[in-house]
Amino acid sequence: MLLHVADDGMGMTAADAARVFTRFFRSPAVREGSIPGAGLGLSITKAIVERHGGSISCSSRPGRGSTFTVELPAEAGPPAF
Numbered sequence: 001m002l003l004h005v006a007d008d009g010m011g012m013t014a015a016d017a018a019r020v021f022t023r024f025f026r027s028p029a030v031r032e033g034s035i036p037g038a039g040l041g042l043s044i045t046k047a048i049v050e051r052h053g054g055s056i057s058c059s060s061r062p063g064r065g066s067t068f069t070v071e072l073p074a075e076a077g078p079p080a081f
């Protein structure tokens, strides 16, 4: 199953998009813009998706928006925990 979540917001550089799943990462643009957050949401999301046997990715363009894609197996294997 493929799930896409897209926005037309501020977007990110490719370098930032590569780091969004790292715990506590917050892009310079977000920090300088005083946008609140802990930098944990996407790393937690990634952990949950991977424990369901899936994967998550992000593609983004500065000033254009971002798309997050979650891929999950149609039939789940045995639980990883």
Ligand SMILES: Nc1ncnc2c1ncn2[C@@H]1O[C@H](COP(=O)(O)OP(=O)(O)OP(=O)(O)O)[C@@H](O)[C@H]1O
Pocket (backbone or CB within 6 Å): 007, 009, 010, 011, 012, 020, 025, 026, 027, 028, 030, 036, 037, 038, 039, 040, 041, 042, 043, 066
């Ligand atoms: N849709 C998006 N558009 C632009 N930047 C994003 C987007 N989603 C995430 N980011 C960038 O990735 C960083 C990490 O996102 P993440 O959701 O893990 O943490 P957060 O939103 O800062 O805090 P929280 O722990 O409350 O979710 C954000 O701080 C931001 O820099």
Ligand SMILES: [Mg+2]
Pocket (backbone or CB within 6 Å): 037, 040, 041, 042
């Ligand atoms: Mg978040």
